[in-house]
Amino acid sequence: MTIWWLILILATLASIGGAFVWLALRIGQAGSGSKSKIQNGSIEEAADQDVEHIFNEQFREELRNRGRLHFEKIIGENAMFLQQDLRLTTSQLNEYMKTEITQKLQEEFSKYEESIMDAKQLAIESIEKTNAAIDEQRQVIGLQVQQEIAAEKQQMLKHFESNMANIINHYVLAAVGDQIDLSDQLEYILGDLEANKQAIIEDIQRGA
């Protein structure tokens, strides 16, 4: 952008210089034209002399110096303007870049934050689902374990009850058996024999 400004300024200066030279030549030509109608030959010569006299080397040098100074002044002013524009453009560019970068960063940060929030939400949902599944599984397992324990308990109780009678019988027989004398049992035995006497007699009479 700076190069283009410089080229534009140079082109302006060149066009101004060209216009100045053209104006000087035009004035010269206009003066010589009016006199030529009256005295073509002498006037032209006089004009040439006047021109030579007016626009001598000193005057030309002075014009050159003025043009150089004016050119330098214009160049200086334009350089100052260019510098100001450059500063302004730089500051605007900085602001623009800062704004753009900030905006981009904010957008990226917002996208990043959004993606993080989405990932977090997904993770939370996944964890919640996992927790729900674990709770459900735990309830199912707990229920199964309770049922199995209850069944096992029932089975043990049933087994215990079924064996309890045998245990008590065995214990009583072992405890009482040695304490009862056969003589004391005679009446009991004879009573049982008496009760089954008929069956015994029939079996004996029937024989083998």
Added chain:
Amino acid sequence: MAHETAAETPQKTFGLPVLVASPVDVGRLIRELEVIDGALLQVKLQKDSQDRLPKTSHLMDQTAQLNKLDLSNDHDRKQLQEFLVLVKQKAPILHISFSADPTTAFIEKIMAWLRREIHPSVLLTIGLQPNIGAGCVVRSTNKYFDFSLRKDFETKRDLLLGTLGAAEVTAARTASAPVANAPAPVAQGAAT
């Protein structure tokens, strides 16, 4: 003591003393009778003037006494031998198992009842089954009679289980009752 038991023979009615209880006793009497026969035959062959009987067992003495037999008489001995062989071959045999070894007096009482109520010449074999607790187990020719305490317990098993169940319910109620109701079982026990 000597309950008479009779068996029909052509000439005379014979009986067995209650001490002769098992087929082994009968076999022992038969063998003893054969010994007596042999001994008397020896005496006769030696032409000994005195009929000296060998010493006889208590069972043989009781048997001879019960049946009013003279063992020095050949005819009596022959009749007794025929009777004993007949008893060994034909007499019904009962097998009774007890929880302990019975005494002789106990066996005599049992034999007296059996020969009075069941059969006059019934024989008895004694067994031992300590696990029956009390009572006896009778095995006849084709039948098995369990008069033991064990069998009685098995018969009354439902009663025992019912009593145990009621006791469990009572224990559970007592265990689950709050502390404030603690005196209740005491009052219940006092009421019962």
